[in-house]
Amino acid sequence: MSLVEIEQEALKLPDREKADLVCKLLGALPSAGIDISDEEVFKREQKAEAGEIEELSQEEFVRRVRKQRGR
Numbered sequence: 001m002s003l004v005e006i007e008q009e010a011l012k013l014p015d016r017e018k019a020d021l022v023c024k025l026l027g028a029l030p031s032a033g034i035d036i037s038d039e040e041v042f043k044r045e046q047k048a049e050a051g052e053i054e055e056l057s058q059e060e061f062v063r064r065v066r067k068q069r070g071r
Contacts, residue, residue, distance in 0.1 A: 010021060047053045056064070 010018065013021065044053070048055050
């Protein structure tokens with residue numbers, strides 16, 4: 001079965017079953033590597049306080065990501 005065929009069949013599922021499938025698929029993915037050590041947090045705080053990096057609000061971050069993705 002091709003990916004396109006799997007997608008077509010998955011889209012026919014009731015919403016609850018789609019949600020269950022999504023959860024299972026997301027759980028099967030490797031970690032996104034978002035674990036940040038205390039040392040890294042400390043370094044970033046020092047750089048921010050020294051004005052070496054630009055701090056962004058969540059809203060600004062989301063706006064820039066959407067702009068970059070063309071949304």
